[in-house]
Amino acid sequence: MAQAPATRDGVRWGALSGPLWRARDWVDDVARRSPARLALLVFAAIIAVVTALLSLPVATASGQRAPFADALFTAVSAVCVTGLVTVDTATYWSGFGQVVILVGIKIGGLGVMTLASILGLAVSRRIGLTQKMLAATETKTTRLGEVGTLIRAVVVASLVIEAVLTLILFPRFLTIGESIGSALWHGFFMSLSIFNNAGFVVLPDGLTPFVGDWWFCLPLIVGTAVGAIGFPVILDISRSVRNRRYGQRAVWRRWSLHTKLSLVTYAALAAATAVAIAVMEWTNPDTFGPLAVHERILASLVQSVNPRSSGLATIDVGEMREASWFVTDALMFVGGGSASTAGGIKVSTFAVLVLAIVAEARGDRDIEAFGRRIGSTTVRLAVSVAFLGATLVGVGALLLLAVTDFHLDVVLFEVISAFATVGLSTGITPELPDSGKYILSALMFAGRTGTMTMAAALALRQRRRVIRMPNERPVIG
Amino acid sequence: MAQAPATRDGVRWGALSGPLWRARDWVDDVARRSPARLALLVFAAIIAVVTALLSLPVATASGQRAPFADALFTAVSAVCVTGLVTVDTATYWSGFGQVVILVGIKIGGLGVMTLASILGLAVSRRIGLTQKMLAATETKTTRLGEVGTLIRAVVVASLVIEAVLTLILFPRFLTIGESIGSALWHGFFMSLSIFNNAGFVVLPDGLTPFVGDWWFCLPLIVGTAVGAIGFPVILDISRSVRNRRYGQRAVWRRWSLHTKLSLVTYAALAAATAVAIAVMEWTNPDTFGPLAVHERILASLVQSVNPRSSGLATIDVGEMREASWFVTDALMFVGGGSASTAGGIKVSTFAVLVLAIVAEARGDRDIEAFGRRIGSTTVRLAVSVAFLGATLVGVGALLLLAVTDFHLDVVLFEVISAFATVGLSTGITPELPDSGKYILSALMFAGRTGTMTMAAALALRQRRRVIRMPNERPVIG
Ligand SMILES: [K+]
Numbered sequence: 001m002a003q004a005p006a007t008r009d010g011v012r013w014g015a016l017s018g019p020l021w022r023a024r025d026w027v028d029d030v031a032r033r034s035p036a037r038l039a040l041l042v043f044a045a046i047i048a049v050v051t052a053l054l055s056l057p058v059a060t061a062s063g064q065r066a067p068f069a070d071a072l073f074t075a076v077s078a079v080c081v082t083g084l085v086t087v088d089t090a091t092y093w094s095g096f097g098q099v100v101i102l103v104g105i106k107i108g109g110l111g112v113m114t115l116a117s118i119l120g121l122a123v124s125r126r127i128g129l130t131q132k133m134l135a136a137t138e139t140k141t142t143r144l145g146e147v148g149t150l151i152r153a154v155v156v157a158s159l160v161i162e163a164v165l166t167l168i169l170f171p172r173f174l175t176i177g178e179s180i181g182s183a184l185w186h187g188f189f190m191s192l193s194i195f196n197n198a199g200f201v202v203l204p205d206g207l208t209p210f211v212g213d214w215w216f217c218l219p220l221i222v223g224t225a226v227g228a229i230g231f232p233v234i235l236d237i238s239r240s241v242r243n244r245r246y247g248q249r250a251v252w253r254r255w256s257l258h259t260k261l262s263l264v265t266y267a268a269l270a271a272a273t274a275v276a277i278a279v280m281e282w283t284n285p286d287t288f289g290p291l292a293v294h295e296r297i298l299a300s301l302v303q304s305v306n307p308r309s310s311g312l313a314t315i316d317v318g319e320m321r322e323a324s325w326f327v328t329d330a331l332m333f334v335g336g337g338s339a340s341t342a343g344g345i346k347v348s349t350f351a352v353l354v355l356a357i358v359a360e361a362r363g364d365r366d367i368e369a370f371g372r373r374i375g376s377t378t379v380r381l382a383v384s385v386a387f388l389g390a391t392l393v394g395v396g397a398l399l400l401l402a403v404t405d406f407h408l409d410v411v412l413f414e415v416i417s418a419f420a421t422v423g424l425s426t427g428i429t430p431e432l433p434d435s436g437k438y439i440l441s442a443l444m445f446a447g448r449t450g451t452m453t454m455a456a457a458l459a460l461r462q463r464r465r466v467i468r469m470p471n472e473r474p475v476i477g
Numbered sequence: 478m479a480q481a482p483a484t485r486d487g488v489r490w491g492a493l494s495g496p497l498w499r500a501r502d503w504v505d506d507v508a509r510r511s512p513a514r515l516a517l518l519v520f521a522a523i524i525a526v527v528t529a530l531l532s533l534p535v536a537t538a539s540g541q542r543a544p545f546a547d548a549l550f551t552a553v554s555a556v557c558v559t560g561l562v563t564v565d566t567a568t569y570w571s572g573f574g575q576v577v578i579l580v581g582i583k584i585g586g587l588g589v590m591t592l593a594s595i596l597g598l599a600v601s602r603r604i605g606l607t608q609k610m611l612a613a614t615e616t617k618t619t620r621l622g623e624v625g626t627l628i629r630a631v632v633v634a635s636l637v638i639e640a641v642l643t644l645i646l647f648p649r650f651l652t653i654g655e656s657i658g659s660a661l662w663h664g665f666f667m668s669l670s671i672f673n674n675a676g677f678v679v680l681p682d683g684l685t686p687f688v689g690d691w692w693f694c695l696p697l698i699v700g701t702a703v704g705a706i707g708f709p710v711i712l713d714i715s716r717s718v719r720n721r722r723y724g725q726r727a728v729w730r731r732w733s734l735h736t737k738l739s740l741v742t743y744a745a746l747a748a749a750t751a752v753a754i755a756v757m758e759w760t761n762p763d764t765f766g767p768l769a770v771h772e773r774i775l776a777s778l779v780q781s782v783n784p785r786s787s788g789l790a791t792i793d794v795g796e797m798r799e800a801s802w803f804v805t806d807a808l809m810f811v812g813g814g815s816a817s818t819a820g821g822i823k824v825s826t827f828a829v830l831v832l833a834i835v836a837e838a839r840g841d842r843d844i845e846a847f848g849r850r851i852g853s854t855t856v857r858l859a860v861s862v863a864f865l866g867a868t869l870v871g872v873g874a875l876l877l878l879a880v881t882d883f884h885l886d887v888v889l890f891e892v893i894s895a896f897a898t899v900g901l902s903t904g905i906t907p908e909l910p911d912s913g914k915y916i917l918s919a920l921m922f923a924g925r926t927g928t929m930t931m932a933a934a935l936a937l938r939q940r941r942r943v944i945r946m947p948n949e950r951p952v953i954g
């Protein structure tokens with residue numbers, strides 16, 4: 001790096017002073033050598049800033065400085081778009097605090113989608129991100145090139161979807177008697193919370209009043225699903241629709257294996273969840289019992305997208321049956337789509353494992369789906385992601401059992417909710433000791449950045465060592 | 478099958494009458510077409526006979542006919558060498574009932590080891606059991622040939638080990654003041670229970686009085702480990718020791734990959750368990766608290782072989798900490814060695830998954846251990862066994878949560894204990910409704926026969942379809 005700073009990118013960077021240049025050099029260096037590590041650093045830095053802002057006295061409604069454990073927990077929960085809270089978002093934080101949380105959600109959601117998309121792009125195109133970045137540096141034209149286009153697409157698409165959601169929800173809040181300002185703020189906040197699968201709620205009475213409200217819940221379901229399916233799928237579908245005029249083939253035939261696998265698995269899991277929750281909660285006097293039939297159906301639909309992974313429940317999760325918790329545990333662990341705001345081991349990972357077992361049961365040599373072969377390296381990657389996810393959950397549950405007197409049912413639920421950045425809670429999170437809050441914070445961070453960066457790091461590394469037959473691999477993790 | 482019965486095997490079968498011939502033809506037929514299905518049928522038939530015997534009034538101490546659910550549960554628990562009980566073995570059943578249970582354990586233990594060894598032999602030698610049996614039928618010499626030798630070896634080895642254990646335990650029971658008859662019966666019963674990892678106890682005060690008794694516990698630990706490591710390993714080691722004089726190389730160098738993997742994984746898990754249990758229970762006033770240090774160490778060692786899968790605990794499992802239960806859950810799920818009296822997904826399955834992840838993390842193309850390559854089909858098989866095991870456990874826990882008011886902590890423990898035929902209990906099994914007893918019975922049966930026959934069926938089927946490079950595969954499941 002012996003070049004003079006003045007020659008870099010000309011005018012735009014000309015005003016930067018010496019220390020900033022060196023910081024930029026350092027970031028460049030990390031990005032080139034280990035994009036996964038850069039992702040971790042960026043997330044940690046954003047969390048540190050949000051924690052510092054939430055630690056200001058002005059951030060709380062009472063004007064008292066928030067305890068460090070709560071400020072950190074809320075910051076991690078916002079930036080990792082989880083939605084688990086140790087204090088009530090609507091009453092504990094001031095307007096400033098809520099804005100900080102919302103900005104954390106927005107940056108976290110964008111960060112997750114762009115970083116995962118970039119890493120996924122690098123993997124799926126079989127072009128190492130490292131070389132890509134090196135090339136961009138050397139040609140000195142559009143820094144990061146295609147990656148920049150991708151980030152723009154992510155930003156534009158998310159803003160459009162959030163704006164649409166706000167336009168639908170704003171009048172709803174007006175019709176239930178809120179002032180224009182309040183309705184706008186609630187509509188805006190909830191739209192970001194929904195699309196980013198953030199799970200935060202600023203409504204003073206929570207979401208339970210909306211349990212039978214189709215106007216509120218339908219946008220919630222659709223917005224959650226779109227946010228959770230993952231940006232590669234959204235891009236793939238929109239590209240196939242845009243190019244429709246040039247061909248006669250059905251649109252879905254041009255979708256990638258990853259898109260098909262993700263959509264089918266997501267839909268199957270959502271349908272299974274809705275049925276399972278409806279069956280188990282139908283007669284529970286503390287959840288579905290008092291509701292009308294159409295409300296029970298709507299609540300089941302909301303619960304079907306909840307574990308993957310909005311965390312926005314319209315019924316009291318703490319009063320659900322043990323069996324429902326257990327089913328939700330499994331579904332939260334699977335999570336949403338790759339490079340989405342959802343967490344978990346991802347639906348494509350789950351799909352690959354199921355396909356591997358089906359192939360094994362049939363005695364097939366190759367694992368096939370939608371006319372494509374899935375290589376054994378992909379299976380190994382899926383096994384690694386699932387196994388390490390299970391290990392994270394296991395260790396987290398063990399630690400939480402050790403530092404609290406809570407039982408496995410609620411501990412496992414909260415741990416998986418944190419790992420998969422879901423944000424559903426049986427109610428124990430606010431009662432945890434500080435050590436428990438730190439354990440869940442670590443799980444949210446590891447769950448959010450871990451599966452994503454680990455899968456990318458492993459996939460990128462593997463690529464360099466082996467020359468294999470060309471076959472298509474879905475994004476894992 | 479147009480041959481006249483008289484020409485088959487000459488004298489030995491000559492006395493058989495028409496219906497028996499047809500039954501034998503039918504068994505032959507099933508064995509040829511599906512050895513795994515034969516294993517299931519044999520197990521079900523033995524369980525039916527033991528259930529019928531335990532349903533006789535003479536089988537209980539009170540002379541009252543035992544409820545069907547308890548007779549079935551005890552029969553399944555005995556034949557599947559689990560040791561979970563709905564009624565106290567020592568007080569509820571009569572001497573006749575206890576003998577029936579012991580015979581069930583012996584037949585079940587032998588059945589598991591021989592069937593699994595036969596299936597494992599068929600898989601590991603790459604010779605389909607089907608062809609082998611066909612060949613034996615056609616040449617009409619030693620029916621089943623090598624398989625017969627294997628069964629003899631299993632029977633002889635188990636009888637020798639059980640006799641040695643009895644000879645060690647008999648004097649122990651004498652020295653604590655029992656009569657010769659009682660000491661002999663207790664020594665004999667416990668020896669079979671230990672080596673077959675059966676988990677049944679006929680001592681009126683249970684095993685807690687022996688918590689600090691090295692004379693009783695050391696044979697228990699060694700006997701459990703030998704029974705749980707699996708017959709292929711025992712055979713491999715004894716063969717390598719017998720052939721020692723012919724070569725100069727260290728004995729362990731001639732061991733198969735399966736033997737090395739099983740031993741290393743078993744030892745590592747046992748050591749980790751002992752340390753984990755000691756750390757978590759050291760100050761628990763209801764378990765280790767009242768014990769001397771040497772007793773705590775001994776109890777930790779006993780607990781280290783318990784989850785894999787003797788089920789013979791010298792401390793009150795129901796009083797262990799939640800964290801200890803959770804660790805035990807994971808260890809029970811892994812279980813013992815393939816073709817052993819232990820259950821679970823098996824240590825070799827676990828080892829292959831870990832090795833796959835290590836290879837993935839390193840970016841290696843091949844999975845290697847002890848200088849051998851493990852093929853991707855083996856990984857797929859391991860994934861299938863682990864995934865289906867987890868599914869069985871998940872469905873079982875869900876059903877038990879649905880039919881009882883118990884919480885996940887104790888339900889998961891009992892379900893994994895049943896699936897992995899461990900027999901450790903938090904104490905809820907006797908309190909289950911009949912539906913719960915049937916669920917656990919089904920889990921014991923599926924856990925005992927399922928992973929074993931499924932793995933063999935899958936492996937055998939796969940073999941037929943693909944010609945692959947010669948590499949070594951450990952036994953899975
Ligand atoms: K969430």
Ligand SMILES: [K+]
Pocket residue numbers: 558559560674675676786787788898899900
């Ligand atoms: K057992």
